[in-house]
Amino acid sequence: MDRTQLLLVGLPLFLFFSDIFNLFSPPPSKPAAHHHHQPVSQPLIQQQQPSLEFPAQKATGIGFGNTVSIDFCSSCSYRGTAVTMKNMLENQFPGINVVLANYPPPLPKRMLSKLVPVVQFGVIGIIVGGEQIFPRLGFAAPPQWYYSMRANRFGSMASTWLLGNFLQSFLQSSGAFEVYCNGELVFSKLKENRFPGEIELKDLVARRIASSRVVDGLHGGHWS
Structure with a gap:
């Protein structure tokens, strides 16, 4: 087998094994935070400074205690849209927990x-x-x-x-962009054949949060 044949065979085989390796390899771990060495006197000064974060403030917010899950098709390049929606919901509902996950095909x-x-x-x-x-x-x-x-x-x-x-x-590819609020489906791209608008998704999540508060209030009043 001459060099030309080796090149013609080797290139597709190299691409094949690269795809196999990428298919079964785990996702890369997040890089560890780098700790910069500081002079000895600086940590002592920082420890004496009072903390500006108050637990009571961190535990409050219109979205506190609520979780939104956005399951999207990662192989369809939907991650950018999912991140945009995540940032929007976190700004509109402080304290809300937004989780992004891949929606696999059947x-x-x-x-x-x-x-x-x-x-x-x-x-x-x-x-x-x-x-x-x-x-x-x-x-x-x-x-x-x-x-x-x-x-x-x-x-x-x-x-x-x-x-x-x-x-x-x-x-x-699954073509999915499914949004769940507190475990309930509030929007489905598989059913609507479109993406949700930011205002539309904000209203859907707001209604679900309000509904959850009403239900929790009724349960609290029943048991009180």
């Missing part, structure tokens, strides 16, 4: 997305060594489509890789 699509790299590797392997593979599978001669792919090996391998990546991205 299980069949996830299983099929794991098979795509296997098919990619198999097709590239057939293009490279089909003359040795087909006889071992019981074929007297490779089929005609093999010779067509073999005639343009680089184009066939590149097309296989690009098409497989596109299919895998489609199978890993």
Whole structure:
């Protein structure tokens, strides 16, 4: 096998194993905070200064005790929209807890997305060594489509890789942007086929918070 063949085979294989490594590798951990060394006299002065944060103030706010969960499709590039909504809710409802999470696709699509790299590797392997593979599978001669792919090996391998990546991205996407307030669904992109507006989402969360307070007040009055 000459250098050109090694290059044509090695590049798709390198990209394949890179995708596999990124698929199964855990997300990077958050960098640890850097502590700068300060002179000995400075910590003593800082310890003597009274703290400006009061626990009573931190535990109050219109949104305190309420949780909003935004489950979005991370492979659809929805993270920017989710972060924007998170910042808006935290500004409008001080003290609220906003949690961002990935909304995975259904299980069949996830299983099929794991098979795509296997098919990619198999097709590239057939293009490279089909003359040795087909006889071992019981074929007297490779089929005609093999010779067509073999005639343009680089184009066939590149097309296989690009098409497989596109299919895998489609199978890993859920298209979801689901917003829950205190465990109750207040907006669903899967149902509405659109994103919520900032004012719309603020009103939906405000109504849910007010409803939770009314329910808690009724329960408190019943047991008092």
